Amino acid sequence: MTDQEERRGELADALAAVRGRVADAARAADRDPGEVGLLAVTKTWPASDVALLTDLGLAAFGENKEQEGAVKAAELADLRPDAAPRWHVVGRLQRNKARSLVRWAHVVESVDSPRLVDALESAAGKALDAGERVEPLEVLVQISVDADPGRGGAPVDDVEELADRVAACEHLHLGGVMAVAPQDVAPEEAFATVWELAQRVRAAHPRAVTLSAGMSGDLETAVAYGSTCVRVGTALLGRR
Numbered sequence: 001m002t003d004q005e006e007r008r009g010e011l012a013d014a015l016a017a018v019r020g021r022v023a024d025a026a027r028a029a030d031r032d033p034g035e036v037g038l039l040a041v042t043k044t045w046p047a048s049d050v051a052l053l054t055d056l057g058l059a060a061f062g063e064n065k066e067q068e069g070a071v072k073a074a075e076l077a078d079l080r081p082d083a084a085p086r087w088h089v090v091g092r093l094q095r096n097k098a099r100s101l102v103r104w105a106h107v108v109e110s111v112d113s114p115r116l117v118d119a120l121e122s123a124a125g126k127a128l129d130a131g132e133r134v135e136p137l138e139v140l141v142q143i144s145v146d147a148d149p150g151r152g153g154a155p156v157d158d159v160e161e162l163a164d165r166v167a168a169c170e171h172l173h174l175g176g177v178m179a180v181a182p183q184d185v186a187p188e189e190a191f192a193t194v195w196e197l198a199q200r201v202r203a204a205h206p207r208a209v210t211l212s213a214g215m216s217g218d219l220e221t222a223v224a225y226g227s228t229c230v231r232v233g234t235a236l237l238g239r240r
């Protein structure tokens with residue numbers, strides 16, 4: 001067996017296990033497992049792994065650094081020219097990276113300030129004019145449940161106003177909200193807060209239905225609290 005064949009087998013097993021966990025969690029919550037999408041967080045892993053994951057049927061990939069994502073997206077386009085991956089940015093983003101990011105990213109999940117919204121709106125407009133992208137940039141507002149400035153995310157009280165600001169942008173599409181459960185709060189409590197906010201954002205913006213929540217360690221709890229997309233790195237690809 002070649003290294004690639006061996007890695008493909010590892011990834012296939014891990015993917016089946018993650019899909020099983022998501023399906024079990026959905027059924028336990030009386031939800032349809034088909035309602036919960038899977039974003040493979042491929043940060044630090046090579047494009048060859050992303051290529052194998054596309055062979056296994058995945059199409060959504062998450063990166064947390066603009067430059068690493070840009071390089072990997074280009075490498076994947078060479079490795080699998082027929083694949084149609086959707087690249088999500090899940091990490092803290094500096095405004096000066098917006099213009100390069102809109103050349104390759106489909107979704108930014110980590111939007112947490114009015115200034116970042118404005119930078120992405122302007123960058124997406126320029127990229128559309130230049131023919132560098134063909135669709136608006138999808139944006140999720142990242143919620144900071146404990147308002148810890150270190151990890152990113154907007155404080156709970158600012159989320160609805162930020163969502164309104166995204167929705168008013170011509171070149172952005174408000175997809176919904178995203179959250180990372182803080183370590184010092186029980187995940188049930190954190191995801192309950194996130195669920196409630198997601199409902200309020202949906203009430204104001206009926207198309208903003210995405211609730212991106214849950215990672216390798218807490219995806220069951222997130223699915224119990226309405227997650228429509230779990231973001232999984234370690235449980236799929238291994239320890240970084």
Ligand SMILES: *Cc1c(COP(=O)(O)O)cnc(C)c1O
Nearest residue numbers: 041090215216231232233234235
């Ligand atoms: C790295 C990362 C993940 C994946 O975390 P794992 O614990 O490896 O599954 C999910 N979301 C965000 C925002 C991340 O930075």
